Amino acid sequence: MTEIYAAVCIGILVVMGVALARAYSAPTVYDRILGVNMFGTKTVLFIAVGGFLTGRPDFLDIAIVYALINFIGMVAVLRFFEYTAPIE
Amino acid sequence: MFILDIVSSVLLIAGVFFGLSGAIGLFKLPDFFTRVHAASVTDSIAAILIIVGLLLQTSFDLNTAKLLFILTFLMITSPTSSHALAKSARHGGLLTLPEEKEKQQEQTH
């Protein structure tokens, strides 16, 4: 079972890397927000699977915090856009 | 519990497959609103498959409850985030690809 967990961890790391690349070079500013949001949710999955990989599932508390903080960050960003218009 | 391991592995691998397909779509798709679709594929179906795959591996204890809580939370907030982002982009004046082509045609005429 640990091999499957390791493979899933590497797969999620690849998805996180792609989201990161999207956040680095984004055609519009909204693509950057999309990349950051996707990075955050993939981190939740990564912690969950990583906890099972190392045999310590106590990390699930951190996964819950990440999901929360990701959502609140997204709402804050969108509120920011209500105040100022995007530059591009 | 061998059958449980096999079902779990299948669900986890399927989750990673959908995640990778969403990641490829994030770069290959032409328009912002289509890229939102690609990202939300990873947020919804990949997350469900991976978490259900992990759920089958826990013995019925506190971790099961926490995983269910994470799943419920992700199911409520990820579609909301995608919706709010797309709505905000629309209000900000972002045009879809057909509308852009129309605008360019009107400008050249």
Next chain:
Amino acid sequence: MGEFIDLVLLAMLALTALRIIFLKDLFAVVMLFGIYSFLSALIFVNLDAVDVAFTEASVGAGISTVLMLGTLALTGRKEKENTHSSILPLLVVCITGAALIYGTLDMPPFGHPDNPVHEHVAPRYIEESPKEIGLPNMVTSVLASYRGFDTLGETVVVFAAAIGVLALLGTGRKEDDEAPESGLKSHHVLHVVAKIIIPLTILFALYVQFHGDFGPGGGFQAGVIAAAAFILYTLVFGLSKSMDVIGPKFLQFMASFGVLLYASVGLYSMYKGGQFLDYSKLAVDPVAGQHYGIIIIELGVGITVFAAMLSIFYAFSSQAERSNIQ
């Protein structure tokens, strides 16, 4: 496998840092700082430092991003152009970095069991803490009991930060005349979803507060998560509605109350004949006294951090609204 994940995460961290340096759009920089914080917290999780990862995730990716976005709403979004050449600063940084690396060459190998740091202090805590304090989470027992004085100082620092921000920006008084409706007006989906998420978040903050003795968590993280719930309420429904729920005066009272609660536990143990913050004197059985002391001071820390974070956010938000209305 662990080292491989570490390498990948550190590479992503370095790439993010490089990208932040070369970006001129400050909004993108704030977003990438959020990613940087997530990555740091992942590295901490990989190093088995779960409490630190908790705090880094909630403060770095949550509160910092929101506050920096609030600042960006007041200042501009583009960074000013560099007018001087960067050769001399680059030289200074390279020489300093080389000196630092040369200094670390003498250190013992990382994680080696014969290191001096594993020989004296750590085994004493690991062996004595279950007998003297009896909590499963040793980080909490070190933080709250063995180093309780340091934690009192940290709480006072958070309180002082809140005072500093309030002195500079003002308390965000509740306006008596009808200010225009703020908040995300037309996002009806967000209104409904926020009403579902906020009670769950507060419940989770209480869980983290009281479960900090047994798993990762504690007062600081719980205060930040509870503040994040109220920040979400302010973002979606508007500042005036949020100030109706919890006013700035009440927040100032709560912030000072938390610090006073912490300090009075110390004074009470002095009254009972022990030293300052010696929890063994709080009850007849020393271990039970330690438990009482730790729960009460964690409550004090949580209350102060919650009130401080929310006051700072109110100050930023009312400033942004005032400049927006004009």
